[in-house]
Amino acid sequence: MRTFLSITSIVCCAFLGGAAPVLAESESTGHITANTISLQPNHPDSFRHFAPELPEMRARVSQINTEFGVHLNEIEPGLFFVTDQIYQSAFLVTDDGVVVFDAPPSYAQPLRSVIEMAAPDVAITHLIMSHGHSDHNGGGYAFADIADLTIIVAKDVADTLAAHPLPGILAPTRTFDEKLSLLIGGVPIELQSTHFHAEDTDVMIYLPEQKFLIAIDTITPGEAPFMNFGATTNVSAYFNSFDTFLAYDFEHFLSGHVSVLGTRADVIASRDYSWDVRDTVAGLMPSFHERMMQGLTAVEFQNANLAYRYAIESIRDACAAAVIDRWQNKLSVVDLWADSHCETTALYNVMH
Ligand SMILES: [Zn+2]
Numbered sequence: 001m002r003t004f005l006s007i008t009s010i011v012c013c014a015f016l017g018g019a020a021p022v023l024a025e026s027e028s029t030g031h032i033t034a035n036t037i038s039l040q041p042n043h044p045d046s047f048r049h050f051a052p053e054l055p056e057m058r059a060r061v062s063q064i065n066t067e068f069g070v071h072l073n074e075i076e077p078g079l080f081f082v083t084d085q086i087y088q089s090a091f092l093v094t095d096d097g098v099v100v101f102d103a104p105p106s107y108a109q110p111l112r113s114v115i116e117m118a119a120p121d122v123a124i125t126h127l128i129m130s131h132g133h134s135d136h137n138g139g140g141y142a143f144a145d146i147a148d149l150t151i152i153v154a155k156d157v158a159d160t161l162a163a164h165p166l167p168g169i170l171a172p173t174r175t176f177d178e179k180l181s182l183l184i185g186g187v188p189i190e191l192q193s194t195h196f197h198a199e200d201t202d203v204m205i206y207l208p209e210q211k212f213l214i215a216i217d218t219i220t221p222g223e224a225p226f227m228n229f230g231a232t233t234n235v236s237a238y239f240n241s242f243d244t245f246l247a248y249d250f251e252h253f254l255s256g257h258v259s260v261l262g263t264r265a266d267v268i269a270s271r272d273y274s275w276d277v278r279d280t281v282a283g284l285m286p287s288f289h290e291r292m293m294q295g296l297t298a299v300e301f302q303n304a305n306l307a308y309r310y311a312i313e314s315i316r317d318a319c320a321a322a323v324i325d326r327w328q329n330k331l332s333v334v335d336l337w338a339d340s341h342c343e344t345t346a347l348y349n350v351m352h
Pocket of ligand 1: 131133136197198217
């Protein structure tokens with residue numbers, strides 16, 4: 001395997017230092033809206049009530065190479081981590097070719113450029129996709145001109161893409177069902193299908209020699225999980241995924257989002273946070289019926305949907321208050337997403 005010098009950073013920060021997104025002002029309707037954030041500093045739901053990111057998180061932020069618009073770091077010999085501070089991917093340089101792991105469209109051309117800078121004399125031979133969502137692989141178009149590129153996805157994902165092609169995602173050339181073991185340039189790469197996020201299949205990508213595990217749209221290192229637990233389509237599988245990941249012998253964990261490359265400790269913290277949410281909701285659910293009756297009584301049995309929403313929201317809010325209290329000094333943005341985690345879990349508990 002070839003080795004390359006690490007490319008360290010230059011200056012930050014298009015995203016973190018850029019203009020804040022403009023949110024709609026729902027208060028203009030006059031209605032009381034749950035989960036509303038106002039950009040007005042003195043509004044009862046002002047953004048100012050949310051805590052800033054923790055200093056420990058800020059200290060880990062990857063800085064952007066301004067020439068290419070991405071952060072690039074050789075984390076193990078020949079293994080490169082890439083991020084634009086919002087999305088993450090990786091590539092491996094071997095004697096037999098470059099293997100690309102995911103191609104986010106937010107930095108598709110810069111990804112091609114940094115690969116060619118890091119490995120100018122090595123052909124790009126493989127693109128391995130973690131899953132079929134366009135925000136992580138819609139940048140495949142930047143590799144479309146490469147002859148004989150092997151494009152590997154899980155068979156379920158290939159079927160989904162055949163039925164519903166998404167812009168920018170390249171058509172697969174090789175598929176597998178449950179597992180696929182590859183040896184590229186002498187480097188073992190193990191692919192394993194599982195189900196923790198996407199509608200069809202997610203693939204864990206493992207490089208045992210580099211102790212490197214990819215599982216996309218799972219944790220956000222240093223932070224509470226993204227809203228609704230990474231927008232999972234499978235709540236139960238999401239909760240169980242952490243122990244699946246931890247069964248691997250890994251040091252680096254690429255989860256696809258934020259600028260920070262994860263560690264084993266990050267996976268453990270996310271597992272403990274998520275299961276604390278689950279346990280907290282489980283402790284509150286026995287009061288669901290009582291809360292529902294409170295709502296029904298208050299509206300004189302004229303609006304059962306309102307009573308149901310009240311019951312769910314009151315459990316959500318009690319859960320969120322407890323979880324924020326326990327976790328806000330350990331993970332960033334707990335106060336921003338805890339209510340979504342609690343609501344997702346409460347709805348899951350109603351049905352299971
Ligand atoms: Zn996704």
